[in-house]
Amino acid sequence: MTEQISAAAIARFLQDNPGFFDEHAELFASLSVPHPHQARAISLGERQILILRDKLKTLEFQLATLGRQASFNESVSGKLSQWCTQMLAEPVASHIPGHIVTGLAQQFDLSEIVLRVWDLDLAPEGVAAPVDVAVREYATGLKRPYCGPASDSIVSAWFQKPTASMAAMALRHGKQQEPFGLLVLGSEDPERYEEDMATDFLQTISELSAAALSRLAMPSETQ
The missing domain is CATH 3.30.450.40 (GAF domain)
Known part of the structure; x- marks a missing residue:
């Protein structure tokens, strides 16, 4: 009798057995999954590389945003300082x-x-x-x-x-x-x-x- 295994059960198994692909390296190399942006299949390793690249792009964008915000805040701080200096220096x-x-x-x-x-x-x-x-x-x-x-x-x-x-x-x-x-x-x-x-x-x-x-x-x- 063949028991159907759900995707969730497989995912739990792989999470509970992190050494599975170490023991079955040939299986890891032979498995293929759909490409996230193209109509073709790629290996699990390639898919992981694509995921990491996407994460890297996201982090680079966030870092660039933080850099722009820091530059803007520095500019505002400088202008605020100049404005205050003018008022403090006014003798009348x-x-x-x-x-x-x-x-x-x-x-x-x-x-x-x-x-x-x-x-x-x-x-x-x-x-x-x-x-x-x-x-x-x-x-x-x-x-x-x-x-x-x-x-x-x-x-x-x-x-x-x-x-x-x-x-x-x-x-x-x-x-x-x-x-x-x-x-x-x-x-x-x-x-x-x-x-x-x-x-x-x-x-x-x-x-x-x-x-x-x-x-x-x-x-x-x-x-």
């Missing part, structure tokens, strides 16, 4: 808002940047022009950077050019809950700032901007 505190905007635009190739602050030691014009209560409430509600369609935001009217997507960051002194400003980035590309994108870098930009602007905090806020 009232010029810092300008450094924030122009520095970001130059270092990161951003076309639409809007900075609005309040309750700082600045003349009530330009970046310190009065904002309504709705804007302050919007900033208070931002616990992390907002990314998404510009049309959904109360501050979309600040942009001078047609803007499809935006990122908005509330500026706070340290761990204070109440913000003192908003930093908003805009883009004509609807996919530049997507709702599900990571916001760690934007949060860093927000914290560094707020720290630089802390030199302009009202005396009552620094006590």
Whole structure:
């Protein structure tokens, strides 16, 4: 009587008996399997070589991806350092808002940047022009950077050019809950700032901007 053996049983047998092909080397050499990409049969050894080549290609691709990401991160880190250096080297505190905007635009190739602050030691014009209560409430509600369609935001009217997507960051002194400003980035590309994108870098930009602007905090806020 011939008992049918399932493929799973054969696989388990070979796994449990790793020396099987050592003992039956002639069988290993004579077996053939379908080529994964062509209509012909090849030996088990050739098939194994093809599998290893595919794995090597995958690893090479992953390594190249990691290399590109590392290069990108290094570039971003350098630009961020240059931006911070400009702000730290500025002797006139009232010029810092300008450094924030122009520095970001130059270092990161951003076309639409809007900075609005309040309750700082600045003349009530330009970046310190009065904002309504709705804007302050919007900033208070931002616990992390907002990314998404510009049309959904109360501050979309600040942009001078047609803007499809935006990122908005509330500026706070340290761990204070109440913000003192908003930093908003805009883009004509609807996919530049997507709702599900990571916001760690934007949060860093927000914290560094707020720290630089802390030199302009009202005396009552620094006590």
